Amino acid sequence: MAGKTKTVSAESGKTLQTIVNLWPYMWPSERPDLKLRVVWATFFLVISKIVLLAVPYFFKWSTDALNGKIDTSGILPLFMAGAVTLVVSYNIARIAQAGLNQLRDALFASVGQYAVRQLAYKTFVHLHKLSLRFHLERRTGGLSRVIERGTKGIETIVRFTILNSVPTLLEFVLTAAIFWWGYGFSYLAVTAVTVIVYIWFTVRASDWRISIRRSMNDSDTEANTKAIDSLLNFETVKYFGNEDMEASRFDQSMARYEKSATQVWTSLGWLNFGQAVIFGVGTLVMMIMSAMAVQRGDQTIGDFVFINAMLIQLAIPLNFIGFVYREIRQGLTDIEQMFDLLEVDAEIEDAPDAKPLVVGHGAISFKDVYFAYDPARPILKGLSFDVPAGHTVAVVGPSGAGKSTISRLLYRFYDVQSGAITIDGQDVRGVTQRSLRSAIGMVPQDTVLFNDTIAYNIRYGRPGASENEVRHAAEIAQIDRFIQSLPEGYKSMVGERGLKLSGGEKQRVAIARTILKSPPILILDEATSALDTRTEQEIQTALDEVSKDRTTLVIAHRLSTVVNADKIIVLRDGGIAEQGTHSELLAQNGLYAQMWNRQREATEVEEQLKKVRETDELGVVVRGKPAGE
Structure with missing residues (x-):
């Protein structure tokens, strides 16, 4: 404890x-x-x-x-x-x-x-x-x-x-x-x-x-x-x-x-x-x-x-x-x-002289950040990078490299052991937690919904939003048509932890409520991980639109979602192994290039298997055609 x-x-x-x-x-x-x-x-x-x-x-x-x-x-x-x-x-x-x-x-x-x-x-x-x-x-x-x-x-x-x-x-x-x-x-x-x-x-x-x-x-x-x-x-x-x-x-x-x-x-x-x-x-x-x-x-x-x-x-x-x-x-x-x-003392508390965060352009800076959940197992080791205002920066890397830890530290769920995280030059430890979190929107990898209506879960991003604003956010998140097809529409219950919805539907609800919140800073933590390729492309287009003129930090495992990022940071063992644009990193032929090639090969194999399955299904239909046709 x-x-x-x-x-x-x-x-x-x-x-x-x-x-x-x-x-x-x-x-x-x-x-x-x-x-x-x-x-x-x-x-x-x-x-x-x-x-x-x-x-x-x-x-x-x-x-x-x-x-x-x-x-x-x-x-x-x-x-x-x-x-x-x-x-x-x-x-x-x-x-x-x-x-x-x-x-x-x-x-x-x-x-x-x-x-x-x-x-x-x-x-x-x-x-x-x-x-x-x-x-x-x-x-x-x-x-x-x-x-x-x-x-x-x-x-x-x-x-x-x-x-x-x-x-x-x-x-x-x-x-x-x-x-x-x-x-x-x-x-x-x-x-x-x-x-x-x-x-x-x-x-x-x-x-x-x-x-x-x-x-x-x-x-x-x-x-x-x-x-x-x-x-x-x-x-x-x-x-x-x-x-x-x-x-x-x-x-x-x-x-x-x-x-x-x-x-x-x-x-x-x-x-x-x-x-x-x-x-x-x-x-x-x-x-x-x-x-x-x-x-x-x-x-x-x-x-x-x-x-x-x-x-x-x-x-x-x-x-x-x-x-x-x-x-x-x-x-x-x-x-x-x-x-x-x-x-029990709260581990994270506002400083006595904490002031509300004043967001001008929303520039984020990690300065020589050290962090460990357990002192015996360091996660981040002197991490330093900047997310310029209005830019999209992606953080990629193998599992356990510390990608999701970055978002938790930015939200101040934990405090860094050394170094500093700033937004527009303001140390996040020196501002109120409420103002910090109100300035950031999050689309998490594992979306957990309240056991309430779809409208309630979308409106959770901004409880005072009107019905039209909720519908507009759902349209941008590509989920409005699905909701309209339900017998009770926006009043449909999502079940315990959202279990009545598929993974992709839950994630789109999470995207919609973040759109409704309309924060100056966005964090997309594997935001399309539960979506199929076609839906991913549709959502990615919506996210690109939402990210315009906003400071966006993308944490991704699927590299195809970050190819258009202004900068990609490749983490390994708690530090930066490589950084640059998608084309620059491929030209370096390093860790990012290896990850890209492996994922591309896996995607090609998946597409070939899909074609084989479609061919087999077609063959079954042909072979099973009734006589005389």
Whole structure:
């Protein structure tokens, strides 16, 4: 992974720091309306806790009223001291408490979803800022799963941290105070011991489950990665008949997920059982104490019922605090990798004083450029050449000579290790990436399209272009007639990665969107490699027309496409072996001449084979002519 990472891990003792990092999402300073919603949601939650604690009192007073021993100590007015009135008040309090909780959730819903949206957006933007090196080393399926789990984890943490942790602690404190004030220190002591042991057990058991959860997440990511990778390479799988192998690889990952998921649910069962035992013992002790006090006459039946009701109510937040802790810890585990992504430094960043690129004529210059993807394997070794404004310069050479690397460096997907690349005298490292890339148009060798309409993919070159401009670009790229022949025309879907189109059709779409972009600088990276000879000639004519008055860098393997270039540069082993016009290079009888002769011989052989096939097909037709004709 490129760049430095600072892992925010649930196991590294940085849980508090992670909560601090999440605070801007829980308390969005840029949205006062949402902050007000948080305040009101918290207010109604606290009120609901107070109302909740009043419910057992109404139950106690109702029981004593029915038993003829009611004593509200002046807390209630006389008109509310009747048994029926107290029963009604008891149920009204329960309904009010439920209503306040729902009002809290409704108020906070937009806050939680806004937090999810903001973090997802921030992660998405950050991923686009990372270098090409990072994305080449990552797997798309695993990356999408990390983001999916991370956003869900954020929603869980934001909701539980703000709306449950502090109010639940408040409920513990109030419950303990009521027991102490109403029934003495012994009840407080039993409550405190029960809660402390319960929380200790919950924390220890939840920490144990974290490692199991992480293993399940890893297996889930691996299975999803294999599935997406296999589906993206659907045709390759079919070519080699490896459906069974792909299914087996996926099933192996799912088997590991199955094992981990089973352990997750089994461990949850043990956790819940342990919690039930601890709280059950605490409840047993307190109920025995209260029952004995009733027999002595120190408490009423209402007190016994009251203590039981308080314990039942205490069980809910106790169980919920365990749930909250588990969810927060699991949420931290889920977003751990997302925060890792956010902490990855972008390899290519704009300089603090970067200015927009000012393109006058569009002259390009490579000055003693050294570059290597891996220090042990240099690619470019002191490369120097110029592309004068408005001229077409072609770069050719054997595979691995560094041709495509030139376009990546010009686009600043990578930075050179030494030397400089300039456009109109401006070092590309000193201008903003956005302005640099907006000035360059690219027709790549491997065209990948969005799974959308043909019109969308062409308009991607200039999103604000009109329908007529899109059609005009398609006409220049020699693809308008094909599009018109489709049932849905420009609204036809191209499929995942453009798989519904042929290689030549995809490349012509790429040419059309570059034409629509109309940049001052063009890069044609094997722009006609997927086309047949006839179509290549048609497209080449269109490209020659588009290249007029534009600075054009052509990266080619097929030499017939660059014979009209103003200059041809022949690369070998990261340096310039030869340069000149097509005729000049042939006259030198060097590397370019050898490449030209080999390609010409291959073309002649291909044409002869084509004629043979046509002759054979004609012979079959003649020999198969019906008698009498």
